[in-house]
Amino acid sequence: MKKPLNSNFRRLGLLLVTTLILVTIIHSFAQAAAPRPIRVVVDGTALTMEATPQIINGRVMVPFRAVTERLGGQVNWNGQERSVSVTKGETALRLVVGQTAATNRGRTVTLDAAPVQVAGHVLVPLRFLGTGLGYIVHWDSATRSVIIRPAAEPRAGGIVNLYTSRHYGVEPVFTAFTRATGIQVRFQTGADAVLRERIRAEGRHTLADVYLAVDAGNLWLAARDGLLEPINSAALNRNIPANLRDPNNRWFGLTQRVRTIMYHPDRVRPEELSTYEDLADPKWRGRLVMRPATHSYTQSLVASLIAAHGEARAEEIVRGWVANQPILIDSDTRILETLAAGRGDVAITNHYYLGRLLEANPAFPVKVFWANQNNRGAHVNVSGAGVTAHAPNRENAIKLLEWLSSAEGQKLFADSNHEYPANPNVASHPIIAGFGNFRRDPLNMAEYGRLQEAAVRLLDRAGYR
Numbered sequence: 001m002k003k004p005l006n007s008n009f010r011r012l013g014l015l016l017v018t019t020l021i022l023v024t025i026i027h028s029f030a031q032a033a034a035p036r037p038i039r040v041v042v043d044g045t046a047l048t049m050e051a052t053p054q055i056i057n058g059r060v061m062v063p064f065r066a067v068t069e070r071l072g073g074q075v076n077w078n079g080q081e082r083s084v085s086v087t088k089g090e091t092a093l094r095l096v097v098g099q100t101a102a103t104n105r106g107r108t109v110t111l112d113a114a115p116v117q118v119a120g121h122v123l124v125p126l127r128f129l130g131t132g133l134g135y136i137v138h139w140d141s142a143t144r145s146v147i148i149r150p151a152a153e154p155r156a157g158g159i160v161n162l163y164t165s166r167h168y169g170v171e172p173v174f175t176a177f178t179r180a181t182g183i184q185v186r187f188q189t190g191a192d193a194v195l196r197e198r199i200r201a202e203g204r205h206t207l208a209d210v211y212l213a214v215d216a217g218n219l220w221l222a223a224r225d226g227l228l229e230p231i232n233s234a235a236l237n238r239n240i241p242a243n244l245r246d247p248n249n250r251w252f253g254l255t256q257r258v259r260t261i262m263y264h265p266d267r268v269r270p271e272e273l274s275t276y277e278d279l280a281d282p283k284w285r286g287r288l289v290m291r292p293a294t295h296s297y298t299q300s301l302v303a304s305l306i307a308a309h310g311e312a313r314a315e316e317i318v319r320g321w322v323a324n325q326p327i328l329i330d331s332d333t334r335i336l337e338t339l340a341a342g343r344g345d346v347a348i349t350n351h352y353y354l355g356r357l358l359e360a361n362p363a364f365p366v367k368v369f370w371a372n373q374n375n376r377g378a379h380v381n382v383s384g385a386g387v388t389a390h391a392p393n394r395e396n397a398i399k400l401l402e403w404l405s406s407a408e409g410q411k412l413f414a415d416s417n418h419e420y421p422a423n424p425n426v427a428s429h430p431i432i433a434g435f436g437n438f439r440r441d442p443l444n445m446a447e448y449g450r451l452q453e454a455a456v457r458l459l460d461r462a463g464y465r
């Protein structure tokens with residue numbers, strides 16, 4: 001009797017140990033799989049909140065009470081209406097659980113994500129709350145932190161706020177500007193159309209002093225919609241060539257990107273290449289890699305064809321491209337990698353994507369060909385900026401644009417993305433200087449905006465998707 005009892009105990013012990021080990025393993029796996037909790041950092045200190053923030057539909061949602069109170073607002077919860085009211089000075093925000101329609105000082109605003117109730121706590125979109133209370137809200141994906149800083153504060157030199165779709169490499173540039181002027185730079189990033197919509201919706205109460213965008217078409221749309229105020233600046237007029245800025249001085253190109261022909265030298269000899277128009281020749285059938293019609297880069301290129309040839313001839317050219325059955329890829333980097341991998345022989349991309357790939361790998365097997373050198377020149381576009389119509393810090397905004405057009409600003413800003421400076425007196429980054437000299441289409445950038453709708457319709461008619 002003794003032995004079986006003993007072995008039963010031993011079996012039970014073994015079972016317990018095994019279970020314990022399993023539980024430990026599962027627990028550590030679960031911990032490894034769970035994303036780090038989101039932190040909300042105000043003035044450098046992480047906030048303690050009544051519930052854990054969450055990302056819903058790509059938006060950071062936070063429990064409203066701790067955040068509002070930390071940002072100096074008063075909050076009121078109406079359980080019957082399931083609404084949150086937030087006040088601070090003139091500010092009055094109202095949000096309702098489950099509804100994307102919110103109000104800011106009585107004006108209706110559409111939220112990207114409706115407030116939700118999770119385990120007894122109401123979570124609201126942090127950006128709407130923070131911006132409404134006069135703060136700049138910046139998401140840092142690396143640390144999964146939301147950084148909240150005052151949009152305006154009394155400080156020597158003051159501040160300038162940007163809404164920018166250009167997010168690569170901007171921080172060192174702004175740090176250098178602050179060093180030079182004492183003006184602090186705050187910025188929020190987003191897609192161009194979304195940022196324009198935000199400036200429009202915020203109206204007189206916008207925090208944005210500067211709208212910084214890629215592609216002249218976006219700048220043109222902002223100007224057309226009355227979001228930008230003209231600037232009368234001798235420095236900007238001197239530093240930025242006339243074709244790279246708005247004829248009415250509402251926006252200024254700051255860096256140049258050239259959309260041109262790229263090829264794999266094992267499969268194409270440069271003598272076979274000439275123009276964008278020539279890529280419609282049947283000899284390129286099945287050999288082209290291009291960006292879809294939905295991207296503004298394609299639309300601006302086609303706008304430049306319309307400007308050069310008129311709509312009928314431009315459509316013939318685009319139909320020729322389509323007949324060559326290009327591979328369509330919505331990323332210039334992936335287009336170049338596709339060429340390198342042996343799919344397709346010739347592509348059209350912006351030059352700096354090749355610059356980046358060459359910096360990472362000097363043996364990257366794709367070469368640049370400057371298009372249309374025997375006629376109007378290669379297609380140029382810009383990233384650029386304008387000062388908003390209701391800029392709270394207009395003088396600082398103009399100072400920022402002027403500095404960005406100066407030798408110091410141009411060098412940093414253009415080099416951060418291997419772009420050509422807009423200011424002709426500033427030298428290019430060595431990698432792209434190595435692409436050689438070339439002729440650029442002198443067309444005014446504003447034409448890309450003016451002809452954008454016609455280009456979109458033409459692409460559709462020609463069956464370019």
Ligand SMILES: [Fe+2]
Nearest residue numbers: 214257332350
């Ligand atoms: Fe780009």
